[in-house]
Amino acid sequence: MNKSTYGTQQWLEKISKHELPALAATVRLLEKIAQDETSSLSILGQSVLHDHGLTSRILRVVNSVNYNRSNNQITTVSRAAVILGYDQLKRICITARMIDSLLNNKNISEAVYQRVLMLMARSFHAARLAKMMLKGYAEDTQEEVYIAALLHNLGEVAFWTMGGQITEQLDELLTESSEPSGDVVYQLLGTRFEQLSVGLASNWNMGSMLVKSLGDPNTRTPELRSIHLAHKFSQAMVEEDEVARKKSLKGIAEQMKLPLPEVQRMVIKCTDETLQLARSYGAGVLEPYLDHGSKHTNDATEEEPAPIQSKQSLQLQLLRELTLVATETPDLNLVIHTAMEGIQRGIGLERVMVLMVNPSYEYLLPRFVTSDSPEQDKQDFKLSLVGAETIFSTAYKERRPIWYKGPQHQRWASLINNQIRRISKGQAFFLAPIVIEGRCIALIYADSMENQEKLSQDDFDMFTHFAQQTDLCLSVVLRLNR
Numbered sequence: 001m002n003k004s005t006y007g008t009q010q011w012l013e014k015i016s017k018h019e020l021p022a023l024a025a026t027v028r029l030l031e032k033i034a035q036d037e038t039s040s041l042s043i044l045g046q047s048v049l050h051d052h053g054l055t056s057r058i059l060r061v062v063n064s065v066n067y068n069r070s071n072n073q074i075t076t077v078s079r080a081a082v083i084l085g086y087d088q089l090k091r092i093c094i095t096a097r098m099i100d101s102l103l104n105n106k107n108i109s110e111a112v113y114q115r116v117l118m119l120m121a122r123s124f125h126a127a128r129l130a131k132m133m134l135k136g137y138a139e140d141t142q143e144e145v146y147i148a149a150l151l152h153n154l155g156e157v158a159f160w161t162m163g164g165q166i167t168e169q170l171d172e173l174l175t176e177s178s179e180p181s182g183d184v185v186y187q188l189l190g191t192r193f194e195q196l197s198v199g200l201a202s203n204w205n206m207g208s209m210l211v212k213s214l215g216d217p218n219t220r221t222p223e224l225r226s227i228h229l230a231h232k233f234s235q236a237m238v239e240e241d242e243v244a245r246k247k248s249l250k251g252i253a254e255q256m257k258l259p260l261p262e263v264q265r266m267v268i269k270c271t272d273e274t275l276q277l278a279r280s281y282g283a284g285v286l287e288p289y290l291d292h293g294s295k296h297t298n299d300a301t302e303e304e305p306a307p308i309q310s311k312q313s314l315q316l317q318l319l320r321e322l323t324l325v326a327t328e329t330p331d332l333n334l335v336i337h338t339a340m341e342g343i344q345r346g347i348g349l350e351r352v353m354v355l356m357v358n359p360s361y362e363y364l365l366p367r368f369v370t371s372d373s374p375e376q377d378k379q380d381f382k383l384s385l386v387g388a389e390t391i392f393s394t395a396y397k398e399r400r401p402i403w404y405k406g407p408q409h410q411r412w413a414s415l416i417n418n419q420i421r422r423i424s425k426g427q428a429f430f431l432a433p434i435v436i437e438g439r440c441i442a443l444i445y446a447d448s449m450e451n452q453e454k455l456s457q458d459d460f461d462m463f464t465h466f467a468q469q470t471d472l473c474l475s476v477v478l479r480l481n482r
Contacts (some may be wrong), residue, residue: 008191012199015158023101027094027204048077048093049341049370057096057282058089064280066273067092075314075321076345078338082329087143094147095124099283101161108163111171119157121289122234123150128274130230132266133256134223141223148210149227155196159189225255233267238289311346315462318342319469326473330480333368339444339470340370346466347459349446354434355381356442357396362386364396364443380423381445391415392431392443399440401432401464403455428455432467436474444470 006014016024048054055077062080063073067088074080081089102120127150131142160167170188177184186192198214200206213227229251236244253263271290278286318341325331325338340352351371355364366381385393391412395402404412406428407421429447433440444467448455 006190008195008199011159011189011191011196012203015155015162015196015200016203020101020158020161023097024204027097027206049344052345054093054096054100055345057100058092060282061092061096061277061280062089064277066277066280073317075317076325076338076341078334078341079321079325082325082334085139087140091143091146091150095127095150096281098150099281102157103283103285105161105163108161109168109171111175112160112163112167115171116157116160117286118238118289119153119160120283121286122231122238123153123157124278124283124286125237125271125274125290126150126152126227126230126234128270128277129234129252129267130226132270133226133230133252137222144209145223145226147206148213148223149230151197151201151206151210152213152227152231153193153197154200155198156193158200159193159196222255229255237271311348315342315346318346319466322466322469322473326476327480330477332474332477335470335473335477336368339466339473340368343444343446343463343466344370347446347462349430349448349459349463351377351449352444352446353377353381354442354444355383355392357385357440364392367442377423380419383419388417389415390417390420392420395431395433395443396440399433399435401430401460401467403460404429404431405455425449430455430460430463432464434467434474435471436478 048058058077059074059080062068062084067084068074074083077089084092099120102116105116108116127146130149131146134142134145160171166188170185173184173188174181182192182194194214198211201210201214209223209227213224229248233245233248233252235241236248249264249267250260252267253260256263258266275287275290278284278290322335322338322342326335336354340354343349344352353366353370354368356367357363358365362385364381364383364385366378369377369381371377383390383392385396391402391404394400394415402412404416404424407413407416407426424447427447427449429445432444434442434444444463446463
């Protein structure tokens with residue numbers, strides 16, 4: 001066996017930059033929520049809303065029986081953040097992104113893929129189990145423990161999902177060798193999976209709980225002990241090791257200070273809920289491993305496909321949710337973010353931003369941005385309202401919605417300067433004023449780089465409708481807050 005010329009740092013760079021950049025970016029952005037709650041919705045917009053597939057998956061989870069105990073459908077991530085709280089929503093976002101990143105790699109062998117499934121099932125189950133063990137603790141502590149347990153084996157899972165000859169070689173060695181698995185891994189890779197997990201946790205700013213659980217596993221705080229016991233039990237369950245499973249179950253009962261039969265019932269219920277949740281995340285492929293710990297086997301091995309919803313039906317739901325947000329949670333920022341989400345998802349526009357008027361009425365400044373390059377857009381979209389007339393100053397001063405159809409149409413050509421041409425990339429876009437009590441306070445800008453040729457009159461009418469509904473909702477919020 002030839003030891004790799006790679007070391008821990010080289011593997012970390014390869015995983016972060018080339019294998020899991022989307023997961024790394026999401027984790028880093030979502031960690032900012034804990035540091036700056038005032039911009040939480042903006043951070044969610046940057047990390048989630050421009051990914052329509054991820055948004056759909058999150059909303060499906062949010063509306064599952066595990067989270068939504070009422071019959072009221074939650075249609076926007078913005079409202080989900082208010083109802084569930086940012087900690088829970090952060091956890092759902094990270095879990096969904098992790099599943100997307102780790103289970104959708106088709107370039108790995110079947111044997112390696114089965115290893116990934118087993119590890120993911122262990123992580124998914126252990127996260128729910130660790131949280132269950134801390135039922136009486138503060139919600140933020142439970143959520144931090146959940147994330148730490150979920151990502152506990154991240155280094156190992158990330159390595160296997162890379163695919164390629166090195167993963168197949170290690171899989172074969174681990175299958176055939178009688179040496180301890182950690183030694184086999186180190187001899188081939190020049191690092192250990194635990195070191196990769198610690199490195200990723202530190203580099204991605206995943207929080208102190210995860211780093212402590214990996215770097216100092218002998219610490220016996222209730223939180224770290226719960227993570228340790230949860231992973232021991234989940235590993236035994238997935239690997240169908242009955243002796244280890246009973247031993248871990250006894251440890252859980254001692255940790256929770258509850259009778260063993262009661263803990264056994266709680267663990268069975270937790271496993272059943274994990275099965276249901278896996279289907280909600282679109283991870284039904286984990287079910288064969290999770291079923292090992294359930295008191296019964298559910299015949300539905302495939303998650304039910306999400307019902308097909310018409311564009312018009314979705315738009316009506318999003319408009320209704322916008323009104324609900326204004327009356328239930330009278331917050332100006334929340335209303336604006338909900339409107340932006342409605343425009344983006346209801347119409348299919350990719351880049352949506354709200355440009356606020358500065359106090360001296362000289363500039364439009366991007367205050368709220370949902371796009372794949374939010375920081376760059378915030379720099380580029382500082383637009384003057386004085387001097388030569390532009391399409392933006394016209395929309396602002398005349399308080400009128402405008403559909404710019406691109407350079408091939410002449411109607412607004414004289415009002416498109418070099419800056420606007422550059423930031424819009426020469427493509428079509430929509431503009432609409434936000435007017436409160438007769439005064440224009442902002443403009444909504446929206447475009448779609450990929451589908452701009454398909455923008456229709458119906459799209460523009462719906463965009464205008466969302467803008468007008470935003471005006472009404474913001475007026476309601478101001479009235480309620482007086």
